[in-house]
Amino acid sequence: MVEDKKSMKMDVETECALEQEDIKSGKRSGDYILEIRGISKSFPGVHALSNVSLQLKRGEVLALVGENGAGKSTMMKILAGVYTLDAGDILIDGESVIIGSVERATNLGIALVHQELNLCDNLTVAGNVFLGREPKKGLFNKFVDTERLNNDTAEVLKKVGLSVSPSAILRELPIGTQQLVEISKALSINAKIVMFDEPTSSLSEHETEQLFKVIRDLSKQGVSCIYISHRLGEVKEVADRVVVLRDGKLSGCLEKHEINRDAMIRLMVGRDIEKMYQKNHTVSDKVRVELKDFIVPKRASYPIDLTIKGGEIVVLSGLVGAGRTELLHAIFGIDKRWGGKIFIDGSEMHINTPAEAIKAGMVLVPEDRKLNGLVVNMEIDNNIALPGLKDHLSKNGFINRDKVDELADRMVKLLDIRLYMTSQLAESLSGGNQQKVVLAKWLSMDPVFLLLDEPTRGIDVGAKAEIYKLLEDLAQTGVAILVASSEMQEVLGIADKIVVMCEGRVTGELDPLTCEEEDVIKLATESAVC
Numbered sequence: 211m212v213e214d215k216k217s218m219k220m221d222v223e224t225e226c227a228l229e230q231e232d233i234k235s236g237k238r239s240g241d242y243i244l245e246i247r248g249i250s251k252s253f254p255g256v257h258a259l260s261n262v263s264l265q266l267k268r269g270e271v272l273a274l275v276g277e278n279g280a281g282k283s284t285m286m287k288i289l290a291g292v293y294t295l296d297a298g299d300i301l302i303d304g305e306s307v308i309i310g311s312v313e314r315a316t317n318l319g320i321a322l323v324h325q326e327l328n329l330c331d332n333l334t335v336a337g338n339v340f341l342g343r344e345p346k347k348g349l350f351n352k353f354v355d356t357e358r359l360n361n362d363t364a365e366v367l368k369k370v371g372l373s374v375s376p377s378a379i380l381r382e383l384p385i386g387t388q389q390l391v392e393i394s395k396a397l398s399i400n401a402k403i404v405m406f407d408e409p410t411s412s413l414s415e416h417e418t419e420q421l422f423k424v425i426r427d428l429s430k431q432g433v434s435c436i437y438i439s440h441r442l443g444e445v446k447e448v449a450d451r452v453v454v455l456r457d458g459k460l461s462g463c464l465e466k467h468e469i470n471r472d473a474m475i476r477l478m479v480g481r482d483i484e485k486m487y488q489k490n491h492t493v494s495d496k497v498r499v500e501l502k503d504f505i506v507p508k509r510a511s512y513p514i515d516l517t518i519k520g521g522e523i524v525v526l527s528g529l530v531g532a533g534r535t536e537l538l539h540a541i542f543g544i545d546k547r548w549g550g551k552i553f554i555d556g557s558e559m560h561i562n563t564p565a566e567a568i569k570a571g572m573v574l575v576p577e578d579r580k581l582n583g584l585v586v587n588m589e590i591d592n593n594i595a596l597p598g599l600k601d602h603l604s605k606n607g608f609i610n611r612d613k614v615d616e617l618a619d620r621m622v623k624l625l626d627i628r629l630y631m632t633s634q635l636a637e638s639l640s641g642g643n644q645q646k647v648v649l650a651k652w653l654s655m656d657p658v659f660l661l662l663d664e665p666t667r668g669i670d671v672g673a674k675a676e677i678y679k680l681l682e683d684l685a686q687t688g689v690a691i692l693v694a695s696s697e698m699q700e701v702l703g704i705a706d707k708i709v710v711m712c713e714g715r716v717t718g719e720l721d722p723l724t725c726e727e728e729d730v731i732k733l734a735t736e737s738a739v740c
């Protein structure tokens with residue numbers, strides 16, 4: 211069996227190496243919309259891509275997978291004109307091209323749906339979708355033709371199944387909807403190549419299905435797609451072919467019939483992952499956290515009662531917009547609750563601000579790392595130290611640098627954050643590694659009540675297993691844990707208790723040992739109840 215796996219891997223590797231040689235020497239070309247020949251790109255201290263070649267057929271859906279920091283986004287950004295390459299060639303329709311700018315990429319028909327939302331949140335949906343390309347009217351075409359802008363936008367929104375007004379202000383929309391606006395923006399240029407960098411990380415299952423339909427339609431029309439995701443189930447569902455990157459190099463290719471989870475993981479991390487979820491912790495009999503008649507702002511009709519025992523992992527499940535983030539924000543004092551009480555270890559806590567929440571022993575690992583979690587233009591070590599600076603990391607008003615360094619090193623090791631040095635800026639890390647810095651920052655506070663909002667969003671399989679293990683260890687020490695998660699496997703895999711929400715209301719509690727996926731979905735969608 212082991213031999214079989216080894217020889218299969220060798221075959222794939224040899225095939226890939228031969229293909230690489232052929233591409234580089236120009237022997238293979240033909241009906242490819244895109245060919246990448248031996249491209250390399252370095253940043254200070256890291257070879258993000260080393261001599262990578264690949265081809266994309268017309269109408270093909272090619273998935274690009276790899277661990278956090280493997281170089282996937284870098285490759286997409288080169289194709290989208292955000293970064294220039296250090297070496298190598300890019301051919302579009304058999305012609306060698308120099309991309310160099312986002313405008314040039316757009317003219318070549320290349321569109322990128324960015325991993326991190328790349329929108330202006332003070333503009334309308336339509337303003338975002340056609341930013342810089344607004345239809346004009348009037349003398350010398352000086353004025354934006356708002357009517358046409360809104361109509362054109364409504365057409366594109368229809369394609370992704372989004373029923374939001376083109377004149378809605380972006381920041382007032384939930385993050386999943388914003389993600390769909392980002393996708394609409396890419397579709398609006400009628401591209402030949404559309405690249406999706408983790409497009410589903412904040413989409414609900416239904417929205418994800420809608421996106422797959424869009425991708426299949428694009429493919430039928432001959433548009434080629436490159437699809438990046440850490441959700442390997444999705445990759446299997448949508449991809450015609452998979453290319454795996456590892457440490458900036460091509461690690462293997464899988465044809466449609468070879469695509470399966472284990473094969474992808476092996477090429478990604480070079481080993482099998484033993485067990486994703488392991489429940490070894492014991493839940494205490496004592497309630498550690500209790501919410502009584504808790505009212506989230508604007509949800510006055512739905513008071514929430516919730517208990518979390520010591521060492522218990524309670525998972526909030528629901529569709530995008532179910533009100534999970536709102537609940538976490540109200541508990542943590544980001545938004546002032548409208549009523550009700552919070553008890554920790556039997557004592558009532560008066561929490562009206564995050565500072566008071568932290569004082570009471572809570573921490574919140576937020577969903578939107580750029581907005582709430584990370585100071586991107588600050589060093590990694592200082593980001594990690596931020597919550598403890600006023601407290602245990604300083605003395606007499608001075609920061610204890612040794613303690614900060616020791617903490618940063620410990621957390622980097624614990625979460626296996628892939629970096630060059632802890633003093634580099636957080637924005638220079640790959641998306642998943644940025645997420646790990648956010649986790650490190652809050653876990654360093656040793657909380658008694660840990661709140662996490664989509665903690666593994668954008669995290670690769672290996673690191674996911676590590677994070678689950680970490681939650682497991684924290685639960686073992688008696689911490690009460692409340693996690694909002696949209697990934698069904700994760701919900702069922704880590705929860706001691708599942709609390710399902712729909713439109714701001716708790717619709718039921720389930721025991722993961724006895725419930726099925728359908729039970730969760732039913733409670734999350736029961737419109738009669740909501």
Ligand SMILES: Nc1ncnc2c1ncn2[C@@H]1O[C@H](COP(=O)(O)OP(=O)(O)OP(=O)(O)O)[C@@H](O)[C@H]1O
Binds near residue numbers: 256284285641670
């Ligand atoms: N602007 C930058 N400055 C410095 N280093 C960078 C920059 N962008 C990327 N890197 C580094 O290049 C490497 C590849 O990063 P990239 O973002 O391409 O990874 P990825 O495969 O997209 O990972 P993830 O799954 O976490 O999004 C990483 O080591 C990252 O830290």
Ligand SMILES: [Mg+2]
Binds near residue numbers: 282284641642
């Ligand atoms: Mg990335």
